[in-house]
Amino acid sequence: MNHHLSILGKPYLPTALYLAQQVREMDRLTIEVHGIPGDELMQRAGQAAFDLIRRNWPEATKILVLTGTGNNGGDGFVVAQLALQAGLQVQVLQLGERQRIGGDALANALRYETLAGEWRAFSGELPPDVDLIVDAVFGIGLEREVEGQWAQALVAVNASPAPVLALDIPSGLHADTGKVLGTAVQADASITFIGLKRGMFTSDGPAYCGGIVFDALGVPSQVIASQTASASRLDWRNQRQLLQPRSRTAHKGMYGHVLVVGGDLGFGGAARLCAEAALRTGAGLVSLATRAEHVEAVLAARPEIMVHGVSEPAKLQALLEKATVVALGPGLGTSGWGRSLWQQLLDTQLPLVMDADALNLLARSPRRGNNRVLTPHPGEAARLLGCSTEAVHADRFAAVEQLQQRYGGVAVLKGAGTLVQSSDSAPAVCSDGNPGMASGGMGDVLTGVIAGFIAQGWSLPEAAGIGVCLHGAAADKAARVGERGLLATDLMSHIRRLVNPGNA
Incomplete structure (x- = not known):
């Protein structure tokens, strides 16, 4: 159920829009050329998302994080850690084979495990008593239709009365075209990182992203400048x-x-x-x-x-x-x-x-x-x-x-x-x-x-x-x-x- 949260204030959004591969390239350059570790970027993403939760859902004490096996799931594990440390009740449900989690995502999953003990696999339904769902299932790399248990999980999220925050992009939405790949999370808000994805602003994007918040994660300006925007965002502002005001001597x-x-x-x-x-x-x-x-x-x-x-x-x-x-x-x-x-x-x-x-x-x-x-x-x-x-x-x-x-x-x-x-x-x-x-x-x-x-x-x-x-x-x-x-x-x-x- 989509409450379409109105994000507090009117957040600043850049005008440059990018393809998923361009954002991945910015991510790579930040890590490999500028020496900012991938884990540091993941910490920043999780922190930005958690700060947004505190601002927009200050009453939420029971948080459900739904994670996948990639870096998007890693961001979700960081949110789960921060929520635990803040004294909130946290549950993590994970989709996909656990052994496929690797790299920085695995490091953050293990940190969460150290703090909270075991996380569970998604078994077909969501716990009923939650105040907020964090969608950290798929990131911007999704190219094929969502099927099976993955689709079942996204449908369950949309059926829940709890509001939903999507990390980077709602799971199931194509980052470049904005088309729903079979089924997708209808988020109340989406916090997106490094560069705005162009699919969030057209096709199904506006109906699924809710309020959009952007955080560049402190990526160096040279990295942003390395990519020519794939599209631009226009708004009346x-x-x-x-x-300009008209000349005082104007005529029709x-x-x-x-x-x-x-x-x-x-x-x-x-x-x-x-x-x-x-x-x-x-x-x-x-x-x-x-x-x-x-x-x-x-x-x-x-x-x-x-x-x-x-x-x-x-x-x-x-x-x-x-x-x-x-x-x-x-x-x-x-x-x-x-x-x-x-x-x-x-x-x-x-x-x-x-x-x-x-x-x-x-x-x-x-x-x-x-x-x-x-x-x-x-x-x-x-x-x-x-x-x-x-x-x-x-x-x-x-x-x-x-x-x-x-x-x-x-x-x-x-x-x-x-x-x-x-x-x-x-x-x-x-x-x-x-x-x-x-x-x-x-x-x-x-x-x-x-x-x-x-x-x-x-x-x-x-x-x-x-x-x-x-x-x-x-x-x-x-x-x-x-x-x-x-x-x-x-x-x-x-x-x-x-x-x-x-x-x-």
């Missing part, structure tokens, strides 16, 4: 620093003109949401090309949007001449009307933000272009790549890279841990946002936000990164009263507040 012509194209019959709301989001993000002017039947309703609700009934592609030409950027797709549909407008815009030289049916049409007639930002959800990404949604979910980093390579420009793969991939940098993953965003219209708002930033002069990769984080941060503000029932329109006031520097 960092991105908002790119926004300085902030661009967004043209939103979409809203087939019955889908006018999507196009209107997109247009309003562009305005709230700070675009100088926003025009909307939609079905004539929607003009009156949009004008009545949001008169600042310049709405045009467009029945055929030729009518777009005059609007395009005034536009700085085009947002294409919200509510567009894939019938004759939507398809003809999409066709007309494919060759535009203007920056193009494509979403929803614009992406579905692109999947049917693939074309590359470097002046565009694509914003698919996993289903649309699967259509664009000609694969299953499951394949996209299994390795979101690979999927976003393939999207960018195949279609050009900037690819934004939405979902938990939205990814941004441009041609000239490593992927970035956004750690803002919440499950309340799983409702209709959220993607239309994101399209408008990104288009609004492009209109104001940001490059396509910058606009995508800032836009994704602003969108997620606004949803986080709006979700303070609860995630269920969160509407896309609830984001508008928060977008406006956040996009003005000086507002938290």
